[in-house]
Amino acid sequence: DAGVTQSPTHLIKTRGQQVTLRCSPKSGHDTVSWYQQALGQGPQFIFQYYEEEERQRGNFPDRFSGHQFPNYSSELNVNALLLGDSALYLCASSLLGAPIYAGGLADTQYFGPGTRLTVL
Amino acid sequence: DAKTTQPTSMDCAEGRAANLPCNHSTISGNEYVYWYRQIHSQGPQYIIHGLKNNETNEMASLIITEDRKSSTLILPHATLRDTAVYYCIVGYGNKLVFGAGTILRVKS
Numbered sequence: 001d002a003g004v005t006q007s008p009t010h011l012i013k014t015r016g017q018q019v020t021l022r023c024s025p026k027s028g029h030d031t032v033s034w035y036q037q038a039l040g041q042g043p044q045f046i047f048q049y050y051e052e053e054e055r056q057r058g059n060f061p062d063r064f065s066g067h068q069f070p071n072y073s074s075e076l077n078v079n080a081l082l083l084g085d086s087a088l089y090l091c092a093s094s095l096l097g098a099p100i101y102a103g104g105l106a107d108t109q110y111f112g113p114g115t116r117l118t119v120l
Numbered sequence: 121d122a123k124t125t126q127p128t129s130m131d132c133a134e135g136r137a138a139n140l141p142c143n144h145s146t147i148s149g150n151e152y153v154y155w156y157r158q159i160h161s162q163g164p165q166y167i168i169h170g171l172k173n174n175e176t177n178e179m180a181s182l183i184i185t186e187d188r189k190s191s192t193l194i195l196p197h198a199t200l201r202d203t204a205v206y207y208c209i210v211g212y213g214n215k216l217v218f219g220a221g222t223i224l225r226v227k228s
Binding site for chain 2: 041043055092108111112114
């Protein structure tokens with residue numbers, strides 16, 4: 001049973017460039033979430049995709065965009081890179097459970113190993 | 121999202137039980153308590169979650185107080201490989217809000 005996979009493992013870009021990160025969810029999962037983790041901090045939620053649409057979004061600018069494909073894999077795109085975008089980017093997958101704002105079922109997320117992005 | 125409070129760091133002797141506390145006094149409704157851990161430079165690893173009752177799996181036990189305002193994660197026999205940052209998160213799981221977590225150091 002394959003877990004969550006991400007590519008590439010490491011990436012170095014310069015300011016102003018654009019980057020695309022990729023994620024394949026755990027087998028049987030249909031929802032993908034992306035997180036950014038700066039050095040020494042906890043992961044911060046970027047957005048979540050389900051049925052090829054952005055389901056909810058954290059406090060990140062429009063430079064951060066994503067896509068989900070029919071096979072449930074996902075891409076994270078970051079445009080006009082800034083030095084502050086240097087971080088570990090984590091993908092997490094889950095099987096859609098509770099509605100966003102109502103109580104109900106737990107929705108357990110499983111994380112991939114991450115992509116380390118360095119912006120010079 | 122309800123906020124959580126955890127100690128910054130804890131030490132535990134190898135082979136002993138590690139008890140990691142978490143306060144979540146503003147937990148509401150049917151929000152769950154989740155525990156994840158992150159070993160250096162790896163993705164967070166799911167450990168356990170619970171709603172009201174105590175839970176146990178092959179990794180750990182989760183004890184939730186009756187008023188649900190606090191919980192404790194128990195690693196029954198800590199090993200050196202359990203050294204990590206442990207995050208206590210309250211919510212529905214579809215959007216995890218991570219705090220700073222507790223750095224657990226298991227020492228021989």
